[in-house]
Amino acid sequence: MKTQNLKILTYLMAIFTFTILTMVGCSNNPLTSENGNGNGNGNGNGGGSGSETAGIKLNVITSEETDDPSANLSISEAKALLSKIEVENSSGSREINMNSLVVNFNLSGDVKQVIEKSIPEGIYTKIKFQLHKPEDFETVSDPEFKTGTSGNQRFSVIIKGSYNGSAFVYKSRKSVNIVLNFHQPVDIRNNMKNITLLLQKNLWFISNGITLNPNDEDNSDIIDDNIKRSFAKAFKDDDKNGRPDDN
Numbered sequence: 001m002k003t004q005n006l007k008i009l010t011y012l013m014a015i016f017t018f019t020i021l022t023m024v025g026c027s028n029n030p031l032t033s034e035n036g037n038g039n040g041n042g043n044g045n046g047g048g049s050g051s052e053t054a055g056i057k058l059n060v061i062t063s064e065e066t067d068d069p070s071a072n073l074s075i076s077e078a079k080a081l082l083s084k085i086e087v088e089n090s091s092g093s094r095e096i097n098m099n100s101l102v103v104n105f106n107l108s109g110d111v112k113q114v115i116e117k118s119i120p121e122g123i124y125t126k127i128k129f130q131l132h133k134p135e136d137f138e139t140v141s142d143p144e145f146k147t148g149t150s151g152n153q154r155f156s157v158i159i160k161g162s163y164n165g166s167a168f169v170y171k172s173r174k175s176v177n178i179v180l181n182f183h184q185p186v187d188i189r190n191n192m193k194n195i196t197l198l199l200q201k202n203l204w205f206i207s208n209g210i211t212l213n214p215n216d217e218d219n220s221d222i223i224d225d226n227i228k229r230s231f232a233k234a235f236k237d238d239d240k241n242g243r244p245d246d247n
Helices: 003-028 217-230
Strands: 055-062 074-089 091-096 102-103 112-118 122-131 157-165 166-172 177-186 191-198 233-236
Touching: 055 074, 091 122, 091 157, 091 177, 166 217, 177 191, 177 217, 217 233
Parallel strands: 055 191, 177 233
Antiparallel strands: 055 112, 074 091, 074 102, 074 122, 074 157, 122 177, 157 166, 191 233
């Protein structure tokens, strides 16, 4: 009887040991780790590529055209709130930045980096973003974009300068969605690509060859439309010279 009990006890201990070893082995299985997409950014849009370095560096450059000396119009500062920045390929859109981002434009014509973001590998054909007027409940890092909660106290674009000797601060109260096709499709394969947006600031305050007074509220709709179409091009610019790459 004692021999039989000893055999049963030995059998139960073997089962217990096997169970413990199996549980430890499963806990070390990398397939069950929390960041299962492998890209480390926690956004869950790895796209199955397994790459950690594919992505975009988004830049902005303003056109080299100078201010209009004949009308004594000069621009000293320009900035905008950008949000809902996405790139698109045949599989859909990939998020770059969805929150509002303050962008101070470099008016000297130099390329300025705005944001850098990892995205799945692929061939991308267009970029989408919004010139964003803050919501009444939204907090903005630059208080000039929101001086109150009413619609007339929240702004998407702010441009400062002088016109015929008088200072002006032009503030757009419109949110505008912009879609730009890339100059050529951008192939992102295990690397970071520079994408540059060309902004033609010389278009902002002109209509039919006539310079518009930024202080005249009757010109607001035309100026707002000009700001939208001043985002003229988007292209791969890995040498960051403000011109489209050859390939």
